[in-house]
Amino acid sequence: MKIYSLHTKQKLPITLEEAWKFLSDPKNLKTITPDYMGFKTLSGDDRAMFPGQIIQYIVTPVLGIPMKWVTEITHVQDKVYFVDEQRFGPYALWHHKHFLQEIPGGVEMEDLVHYKLPLGILGQWVHPFLVKPKLKEIFDYRQKKLTELFGTYN
Template sequence: MQLYQLRSKQYLPISTDKAWNFLSDPSNLKVITPDHMGFDILSGADRKMFPGQIIQYKVKPFPGYTTKWVTEITHVKEGSYFVDEQRFGPYNLWHHKHFIKEVKKGVEMEDIIDYKLPFGLLGQLVHPFLVKKQLQQIFNYREQKLNSLFGSIEGIENTIEFKTI
């Protein structure tokens, strides 16, 4: 069983309250997802985030393939972090931790995603050029979109890294 991890850090010149209010609103996920993903929220995003919240999406991760994705918000610490876990969808495992912390001149947003692909060896073979590439594009888009909405902090490098765990 091959597990993968994506770690991303982005720095924005905003308060933790402003970052939290934006990121903890499930409807804003559509704002920071590329249009080509065909991302639509079907249900569950009508309230502020809370533990136990079930959110259903429709997503098109690859051309010609549309699927429903159901996540549960499992943990929330107001202003600091939340965790979403896939209940049904394209991954065998999807555990996504979102952290927000105050830094000099703004906030650091850190995403840590542990995930496992379906299809065994075939999933492992397509990971580098299909799944990893797609996730890289999504997080690059998010970085650009968040920078356009809130600005960036000069002199601090945003990072994204993948590893097998």
């Protein structure tokens, strides 16, 4: 069983409160997801984030094939971190930790994702040229979009 990880950090010139308000609101996921992904929230984005919250999406990650993705917010510590875990969707495992930390002149966001692909050896085979680059592209887009929305940290 191969478990992969993705780790990103980004500094933004905003307050911890502004960062938390934006990043912990499920409605903002569409804003920081590339348009070609066809991201649409179906349910669960109607209230502030809480442990046990179930959020359902439609996403089109590969070949224009829409998929339902269901995540649960499993942990929340206000203005510190939250965790989302896939319950149903394209991965055999998806565990995504979002951390926020106040720094001089802004906030540092850190994401740590652990994921496992379905289909055994076939999933492992496509990882380096399909899944890994696609995830990098999505997180790169997210960083670019957050910089457009909030500015560059100096």
